[in-house]
Structures are given as structure tokens and as C-alpha cells.
Amino acid sequence: MQKEQTNLKLLPILLGFFIMGFCDLVGISVTYAQSQFNWSETRAGFLPSMVFLWFFIVSIPAAIAMDKYGRKNLVSLGLLITLAATFIPIVSFNETTCYVTFILLGVGNTILQVSLNPLLTNIVHGEKLTSYITGGQFIKAISSFAGPLLVGYFSLQYGSWEKSFYVYTLITLISLIWLFFTRIEEGVNEKKTASFSKTIGLLKDRNILLSFLGILCIVGLDVGMNTITPKLLIERANLAKEAATYGSSWYFAARTIGTVFGVFLLSKFSEKAFFKINMTVVLFALVALVFAQNQSLILALVCIIAFGSSSIFAVIYTLAIKSQPSLTNEISGLMVTGVAGGAVIPPLMGFATDYIGSQQGAVGIIILCAIFLVYCSFKLNNSVVRQSDF
Numbered sequence: 251m252q253k254e255q256t257n258l259k260l261l262p263i264l265l266g267f268f269i270m271g272f273c274d275l276v277g278i279s280v281t282y283a284q285s286q287f288n289w290s291e292t293r294a295g296f297l298p299s300m301v302f303l304w305f306f307i308v309s310i311p312a313a314i315a316m317d318k319y320g321r322k323n324l325v326s327l328g329l330l331i332t333l334a335a336t337f338i339p340i341v342s343f344n345e346t347t348c349y350v351t352f353i354l355l356g357v358g359n360t361i362l363q364v365s366l367n368p369l370l371t372n373i374v375h376g377e378k379l380t381s382y383i384t385g386g387q388f389i390k391a392i393s394s395f396a397g398p399l400l401v402g403y404f405s406l407q408y409g410s411w412e413k414s415f416y417v418y419t420l421i422t423l424i425s426l427i428w429l430f431f432t433r434i435e436e437g438v439n440e441k442k443t444a445s446f447s448k449t450i451g452l453l454k455d456r457n458i459l460l461s462f463l464g465i466l467c468i469v470g471l472d473v474g475m476n477t478i479t480p481k482l483l484i485e486r487a488n489l490a491k492e493a494a495t496y497g498s499s500w501y502f503a504a505r506t507i508g509t510v511f512g513v514f515l516l517s518k519f520s521e522k523a524f525f526k527i528n529m530t531v532v533l534f535a536l537v538a539l540v541f542a543q544n545q546s547l548i549l550a551l552v553c554i555i556a557f558g559s560s561s562i563f564a565v566i567y568t569l570a571i572k573s574q575p576s577l578t579n580e581i582s583g584l585m586v587t588g589v590a591g592g593a594v595i596p597p598l599m600g601f602a603t604d605y606i607g608s609q610q611g612a613v614g615i616i617i618l619c620a621i622f623l624v625y626c627s628f629k630l631n632n633s634v635v636r637q638s639d640f
Contacts, residue, residue: 267366270390398495533620
């Protein structure tokens with residue numbers, strides 16, 4: 251009976267992970283919006299920044315608010331803001347409302363990223379936590395995978411890709427109502443409310459600093475690959491825009507499969523060993539992508555990169571939480587601040603592409619992210635992981 255109640259409480263939280271995947275819609279949206287509004291590569295690179303900049307600005311204040319108002323309330327606020335974001339394109343869609351939509355989507359998603367994993371810890375504990383967080387990333391990946399398919403369908407059938415927001419609005423509304431009627435015990439918060447200076451002060455811990463920078467790079471890599479895959483297919487394989495956008499679905503399909511395997515492998519091997527092996531493979535695949543010129547090879551390498559990097563966010567996040575479990579809220583806010591990598595990396599990719607004159611510049615920026623992640627996988631503090639680590 252207790253297990254059934256736990257599973258019922260998990261369901262609305264897991265649906266929250268699905269909504270968390272809405273932010274990945276920005277990758278495919280760049281391709282459509284760039285064509286619709288005649289943007290340059292550099293300007294198009296700033297659309298993801300409209301989403302991910304807020305992870306830098308809002309994450310720590312959200313963590314502080316979570317200490318004061320509770321995790322469930324913060325998740326509900328994130329869903330409410332996401333609902334507003336998805337509803338705007340239904341009412342009006344132009345260049346201005348496009349920016350506003352993704353700004354609100356970024357704010358709502360930031361609050362969800364900060365509060366959803368800590369809320370999960372109120373239901374799931376111990377060694378199961380890494381697997382459940384990875385499972386949440388699997389559900390997020392399903393949402394990300396469905397995004398390009400949904401956008402492509404509405405573009406082809408109705409000539410209006412932004413009509414896909416009808417679906418996103420409905421799902422968000424269901425999630426908000428479901429969570430409202432779900433009772434989750436958060437326990438009594440006996441420690442002092444987190445402060446901005448205390449949260450930032452965690453960066454003095456070398457392990458937390460590496461984890462923060464690792465989150466920044468893995469999100470930058472993920473958003474970068476999401477954005478660049480259709481562009482590589484257009485530039486190198488001469489595919490039409492509608493056909494090339496399905497390259498993002500290949501990426502998210504591989505990432506979804508990768509998270510499934512990640513849940514299994516992380517129950518058998520240490521997080522750090524998993525981190526080392528996967529990121530080394532990803533780095534080699536990215537180097538090969540520099541030279542890939544045909545559609546099949548590009549898609550194969552994209553899938554390898556997606557598969558290998560799919561669970562790295564969950565691994566880094568969990569290692570950080572395990573290092574100081576009593577500071578879960580503060581660490582969560584700090585780690586999610588690192589998701590601002592999705593705001594930093596795409597503009598750099600766009601600038602490098604305009605400067606070089608091809609997508610090779612963008613691939614080079616992503617390779618730099620992967621190099622740091624390999625370094626991070628070897629330098630994270632061994633005391634945080636299990637003794638089975640090598």
C-alpha cells in the first residue's frame with residue numbers, strides 16, 4: 251500500500267520532467283525562426299540565450315525561495331510560468347512574442363530544474379536517487395525527442411510550426427492541476443534559510459566548482475548539438491529545412507535510449523567510471539564530426555554523441571548533491587545556474603560560424619566543452635563516489 255502511494259506521488263513529478271523538456275524546443279525553433287524572421291547566424295544564436303540566460307539569473311533566488319516557501323510550491327510556480335509561455339503563441343506570434351515566449355519558457359524551466367529534483371528527494375532516497383534522477387532525464391529526453399516531430403508535423407500539415415504550442419499548453423495545464431491535488435510531505439526545514447552569499451560560497455569547494463563548470467559545459471554541448479544538427483545536414487548533405495530538422499529527432503532518440511541504458515549502468519558501476527568512459531567516447535565522436543560530410547555518417551556520429559552524453563548531467567548533479575547532502579537546496583540552485591551554459595555556448599557557436607564561414611566553427615566550440623568534461627571526469631574528488639570506482 252505504501253509503495254502504491256509512493257508511485258502515485260511520483261507520477262506528477264515525473265510529468266514535470268516531461269515539461270522540463272520543453273526548453274529543448276528552442277533548438278528546432280532556431281531553424282524555423284531564423285528562416286521566418288531572416289536572422290543572421292549570430293542573431294539566431296541568441297534565441298537559445300533567451301531561454302538559458304535565466305538559469306544564471308533565477309536559479310539561486312529560486313533555491314532561496316524554495317527554502318522559504320517549499321519545493322512543491324516552487325514547482326507549481328514553474329509550471330504556471332511555463333503555462334503562460336506556451337499560451338502566448340496561441341494568442342499572437344511575431345518576432346517580439348517569439349522572444350517573450352522563450353524568455354518565459356526559460357524562467358519557468360529554471361524554477362522547475364531547481365525545485366523538481368529536490369522534491370523528488372522527498373520521495374526517493376539513498377542509492378536509488380541517481381537512477382531516478384537519470385530516469386527523470388529519460389522522460390525529459392522523450393519530450394525533447396517529440397518536439398521536432400511535433401513542430402515538423404504542424405509545419406507540414408498547417409504551415410505554422412508555432413501551432414504546436416497548443417499541445418504544450420494542454421500538457422502543462424494537466425501537470426499543474428495534477429500536482430496541486432497531490433499531497434507530498436516535505437518535512438520540517440530546521441536549518442537556516444539559504445542566502446545568496448552562502449550559496450555562491452559553495453564554489454570555494456573544488457568539487458562543487460568542477461561540478462558547476464561541468465554542468466555549464468554539458469548543457470552547452472547538449473544545446474549546441476540540438477541546434478547544430480539540422481544546420482550540418484543542410485550545409486553538408488544539402489537537405490531541405492523540413493527534412494534536416496528531423497536530425498534533431500535522431501539526436502533526441504539516441505539521447506532517450508542513452509538515458510535508459512544509463513539507469514541500468516549506473517546501478518552497476520560508479521558514477522565517475524561512467525563519466526570517464528562516456529565523455530572520452532563523446533570527444534572522439536566530435537572530432538570525427540569535423541570531417542563527416544555525408545548524411546549517414548553525420549547522423550551516426552550525432553547519435554553516438556547524444557547516447558554518450560545523455561546521463562552526464564544527472565551524474566554531475568548527483569555527485570554534487572552527495573558531496574554535501576545537507577545543502578541539497580543550495581547545491582541544486584547552484585548547479586542549475588550552470589545550465590546557463592545553454593545561453594553562453596550557442597552565441598559563441600554563431601559567432602565562430604559567421605567568422606569561419608561554416609559550421610566547423612560551431613563544432614569547434616562544442617569540442618572545447620567536451621575536452622573540459624573529460625578533464626572534469628578525471629579530477630572530481632574520489633571521496634564523493636563509491637569505492638568500486640577506478
